[in-house]
Amino acid sequence: MLKKMGVLVAVVGITGCESTPTVEPGLSRFDSPEVHSEAFKMRASLGLEGKNIVSEDGLSESNNHPLRADVAVTLGNGVEVSYLYSTDTKVALKYQFYGAPKEQLKVGNVSQAISIGYVKSPEQSGSKKDRRWSQRYDYLDLAWVTGYRVAADKLIYGGVFYQRGEATGEKYNFNFDIDCDWDNNSQRCFLNDFQTDGTNYGVNVGFEYQFSSWSSVMLEFVHGNAKWYGNNHAESALGANFSFHF
16 A cells, blocks of 8 residues: 555656756857966866756756856867856867957957867756656857957957757656566656757857956856757856856
């Protein structure tokens, strides 16, 4: 009797929180086109970003600005590597190919940079009616950014980005009668694999204010479009990012 009651509670809990596979590209860039020319200059940042959530069932939405944290270090000659942690993780390489480097804070400087990154999601799982699913996705991130330094402590920047990748996963039967519960991924519960290609692209514009040589803040607007599972969704978001420089 107790076992049956436990099964009933589990079923009610799971069916009450139904979900479908989703992809959640971030709507933030916070990428200055000015990079230190010297090696081993570090930056650590904490901020808020929007998300453009696209789901398999077409019920797309934006979510409530999750926290994002990233660290970056320069390699010299305008090259910087970075690591971002949010709902997804991202590693990226940026190269400033035009304009004065960051340390000069040159008023009137026009700067340009390009970047390439790799974004990866954690393992996701959920349920939909009598089906369970698990999924992960990844994509490449390409971007161009330019900026204009209006004052020694103020930079206006903006750019475009394009991302392309895929989502892959598995679907399982959810049936207690054949011992296919939430944690059972055995072959007898397996239904099918699924895979979908997707793209994200958009534009951003932002403002950076440097409080001192060791701290700054960025405010940014991003508009992005995402296409996954055959569904399109456009979304805009405002974000803020606070950085410490070492």
